[in-house]
Amino acid sequence: MSNHSKKPTIIFDMDGTLLDLAYDDFIWNHLLPIRYAETHQCTIEQSKNTLYDFYQEHNHTLNWYSSRFWTAKVGVDVLAMQIEYKDKVKKREGCLELLNYLKDNDYPIWLATNADAAGLKFKLEKTHLAKYFDVIVSSETIGHAKEFIQFWEILAKQHPFDAETSYFIDDTEKVLSGAKKFGIKNLFSIAQPSSDNAPRTEFAYPMLNNLTDLIEHLEQAEEREKYA
Numbered sequence: 001m002s003n004h005s006k007k008p009t010i011i012f013d014m015d016g017t018l019l020d021l022a023y024d025d026f027i028w029n030h031l032l033p034i035r036y037a038e039t040h041q042c043t044i045e046q047s048k049n050t051l052y053d054f055y056q057e058h059n060h061t062l063n064w065y066s067s068r069f070w071t072a073k074v075g076v077d078v079l080a081m082q083i084e085y086k087d088k089v090k091k092r093e094g095c096l097e098l099l100n101y102l103k104d105n106d107y108p109i110w111l112a113t114n115a116d117a118a119g120l121k122f123k124l125e126k127t128h129l130a131k132y133f134d135v136i137v138s139s140e141t142i143g144h145a146k147e148f149i150q151f152w153e154i155l156a157k158q159h160p161f162d163a164e165t166s167y168f169i170d171d172t173e174k175v176l177s178g179a180k181k182f183g184i185k186n187l188f189s190i191a192q193p194s195s196d197n198a199p200r201t202e203f204a205y206p207m208l209n210n211l212t213d214l215i216e217h218l219e220q221a222e223e224r225e226k227y228a
Helices: 022-040 044-058 067-074 078-084 095-104 117-127 148-156 173-182 215-226
Strands: 011-013 109-113 135-138 168-169 186-190
Touching: 022 044, 022 067, 022 078, 044 067, 067 078, 067 117, 095 109, 095 186, 095 215, 117 135, 148 173, 168 215, 173 186, 186 215
Parallel strands: 011 109, 011 168, 109 135, 168 186
Antiparallel strands: none
């Protein structure tokens, strides 16, 4: 990554931020219950109840994001299942417009995702987004989920950045809170992570109705910097 840029680092989450979370909702809440019921010869209701208990047990842990873990846990090849339906992976509206703006204006652009390395790889191949990022990091390679301050401490050692000036955009409150504990000041969430769900009206962090709304925030910050 180039170190000469004086622009703040912009760190993005992937699923629910740059990509439409409707795909992941389909995989985990619709398709996996069907495949689990077929595999274990139970009803869809039983399948959903079992998976719900598993989800609650492992939510916000590294296991939650691991395709290898879930394949062993549920007896269904979840990575193969995701790749089977890769055509449902979609960029959120304004994604390319925002990334091109940042690239054209020399902002360092990072991707920090909880998706495991295998899931990250196939989604980047499907969306062709890798070329935009100076740094791409999966929590699987860091060893901690983004919800925890250790993720950010290790990331900052591997790829130093200024937490005071950097921006981090994520759709999950616990992840944003982990970044806040580390010291990242400019935190934004997403009003509508999934196109299948209505926009959120209340959230603990400022929300972007459209990804391109971030441009106005950055331009206003540049103006304040000029006259500081």
